[in-house]
Amino acid sequence: MLEVRGVEFTYRTGGRRVPALTGVDFTLAPGEIWAVIGPSGCGKSTLLYLLAGLLRPTRGEIRFRGGPPLAHQREIALILQGYGLFPWKTVRDNVALGLQIRGVPPAESRRRTEEILATVGLAEYGDFYPEELSGGQKQRVAIARSFVLEPALLLMDEPFSALDALTRERLQNLLLSLCLSREMGTVLVTHNIEEAVFLGRRILVMTRRPGRVAAIVDNPDMGQEGYRASAAFLARTTRLRELFRDPEMGGEELGDSGGDAGG
């Protein structure tokens, strides 16, 4: 469904050239969840912008359902790092915005919006403005805003990072069931090794900037009942953590910070 071939990207701002990604290759099958993990500044957000069609690769090619991804294609949803909510719209209007843009009839839009707000536990906050919410609540609004669109491809930039452990697990489970039941392809950027192992059917490990693919870890047991508590889960997180001891990978930075709020 999503093919990434030899993608390079270099930022050009005011005469400065910042290479952010070099030689990224992978193929995502329909309904698959990929977790992307790598040190800070290695180009993870840039990769998502490319996949969403917001940026064009400097070199290489991305194909989504046979053509380049286009932002206005409306089958791809993106949750930005830092929520991307609009402070001038209420929670309800933020969540309904994508439906409104797609021309969904107001009554249906309203129903789906209320439904998803209830799912993320914000049913009473429809009339609030984002600035009146806590960080975790804002994050849930951002999640609701993408989930409500039922996209074919969901791109998420550290969507669960500001949540408490309980909410985080609930939303991880929700994401998992949505992806599996709707065959929704997902690319999830995370800093958290447990999260990557719990949600990623494959785990794409990136090097320091300019980001390359260091490894693609297969994770066939993901999605099974009770995986979070299994020995296989522990073994895989341990393996990943060891991978990050390599200085090329950002050294200790990521390998150890992963355990703070995991699964």
Add this chain to the structure above:
Amino acid sequence: MADTDSIVPRPSRPWWDPRLLLADLVSALAIALAWWLLSLWLRTPTFPPPLEALRALFTRENGILIHFLVSARRIVLALLLALFLGLPLGLYLGRNHRIDAVVAPFLYLTYPLPKIVLLPVVMVLFGLGDLSRILLIVLTVTYQILVTARDAARALPMTAIYSIRSLGATEFDVYRHVLFPYVLPKVFTALRISSGTAIAVLFFAESFATTSGLGYLIMDAWGRTAYPVMFAAIMAMSGLGLVLYLIFEAAEQRFCRWTLVTRAAGRAKEG
């Protein structure tokens, strides 16, 4: 801190808050008192006490209401026109950097020019009627709105554009849901500030080759040495400015309710 974007600091309360209304009343009385004391001290017919001016204000024969309405019509039309010209153009320039690069130098070169000196040119081109007087105000205020909207639109973070575009937005959606609401509070601030300038331009435009409007009345009463009428007209003119200011403030609070919330939240976080 949250008020740094507005030159005139404003309380984050609704304008009809009784405490604010009381404060307005107190300041009005203080000004009247100062005026009265000054008139006692000067003791000259050229500076009548406030009550005399007030009486002139409500004396039907002076026709102040008519002149007020003429002036109000001119300035309201001018401000609306300036808004409809300056806001879309400013948003467009803020969003299209290539075109902005061509237009901006011209804009900033002509921006400091006091448009009021173009009065003779405008009158030669558009005649001695209302149109010329309105256009002179439009010329002044459009610049302020345009430059404000442009600068504000340029400051929009790229992630906000990413955010809306990832929802499938068309270019029109970007303007409607992001750029317009984002710059609106700043445009209201520009309108409030330029309402003072607009009144000044109005006065100048009305003091020349016309027989209607408060500007004319002030000059005419001065010539007739009808000082109470002159002061009444001055009061009416400042009243016009005040009403405009309050309208913009109320409109901002109605259409940008989120700024009240955001400001309150910011204050709470500062402690």
